[in-house]
Amino acid sequence: MDPTLDQSTTIHAPSSAGSGGLGRRERSLIALTDVSRTYVLGASTVTALRDVTLRVAGGEFVVVLGPSGSGKTTLLNVIGALDTPTAGSVVVAGHDLTRASRRELTRFRRHAVSFIFQTFNLFPGLTALENVQFGIDVSLTRVERGHATEILCRVGLGDRLRHFPHELSGGEQQRVAIARAVATGNPLLLADEPTGELDFGTGVEILALLREQVGERRAVLVVTHNREIARAADRVVELSGGRIVADGPPAGGQVPVEALRW
Numbered sequence: 001m002d003p004t005l006d007q008s009t010t011i012h013a014p015s016s017a018g019s020g021g022l023g024r025r026e027r028s029l030i031a032l033t034d035v036s037r038t039y040v041l042g043a044s045t046v047t048a049l050r051d052v053t054l055r056v057a058g059g060e061f062v063v064v065l066g067p068s069g070s071g072k073t074t075l076l077n078v079i080g081a082l083d084t085p086t087a088g089s090v091v092v093a094g095h096d097l098t099r100a101s102r103r104e105l106t107r108f109r110r111h112a113v114s115f116i117f118q119t120f121n122l123f124p125g126l127t128a129l130e131n132v133q134f135g136i137d138v139s140l141t142r143v144e145r146g147h148a149t150e151i152l153c154r155v156g157l158g159d160r161l162r163h164f165p166h167e168l169s170g171g172e173q174q175r176v177a178i179a180r181a182v183a184t185g186n187p188l189l190l191a192d193e194p195t196g197e198l199d200f201g202t203g204v205e206i207l208a209l210l211r212e213q214v215g216e217r218r219a220v221l222v223v224t225h226n227r228e229i230a231r232a233a234d235r236v237v238e239l240s241g242g243r244i245v246a247d248g249p250p251a252g253g254q255v256p257v258e259a260l261r262w
């Protein structure tokens with residue numbers, strides 16, 4: 001079996017972790033340890049991430065919250081193997097990304113992680129159905145005939161299968177992007193400001209849809225600068241200046257997506 005399909009990582013906890021430390025195991029989909037990412041631009045350096053340590057398990061709906069420039073996209077890109085940290089260790093879905101060969105990285109990108117972007121990133125020349133089918137084809141996932149159609153129906157687009165992106169509203173395009181991301185069954189969904197281009201009502205609908213994708217073996221990470229969105233998370237990881245400054249349930253308690261207002 002492809003090891004990427006074993007959806008969680010087994011990590012040995014530090015043996016100094018007190019009683020029961022030795023041999024204690026932790027199952028995480030995402031395990032970042034002391035991750036830093038520095039960009040060098042001529043004479044100046046920008047530290048986008050500083051000593052970030054983060055564990056995320058299957059079943060979690062995590063919102064990464066922080067102002068513009070706090071390192072959210074960099075964090076997502078590091079987790080999704082689109083960027084390499086300057087220091088630290090990144091183990092995602094069983095792959096040690098800082099040591100992986102190109103071949104392993106390709107497998108990881110196909111089978112472990114799916115991205116949803118603020119600007120949808122659909123192929124303009126492909127219909128909704130073809131966009132979703134493309135995601136399935138790239139991931140080499142074996143699916144039943146009609147799987148792409150079924151997923152599009154599930155996100156409420158059963159009557160838009162043959163529409164091209166420019167014939168769809170922003171919310172509909174984002175739903176196609178979500179369908180494309182979930183059609184493969186990959187255990188990790190990473191969404192970078194997925195509601196940024198959408199009006200409030202559509203944004204709430206998209207968040208509800210993302211939330212529904214969380215499963216026992218699947219985690220969803222949503223990056224946003226919008227504090228209100230964080231209220232619907234299981235867990236809020238707050239970034240400031242490239243550091244995690246808070247990590248826990250939303251202040252004031254979790255609320256249903258439908259209760260959000262912004």
Ligand code: ADP
Pocket residue numbers: 039040041046047048066067068069070071072073074075
């Ligand atoms: P966010 O998504 O929270 O707005 P980013 O992760 O995009 O933040 O950026 C974090 C910091 O790193 C910012 O100061 C940004 O200017 C800098 N940065 C991001 N990407 C690059 C890059 N490719 N080259 C240089 N600096 C970058």
Ligand code: MG
Pocket residue numbers: 072073074
């Ligand atoms: Mg960003």
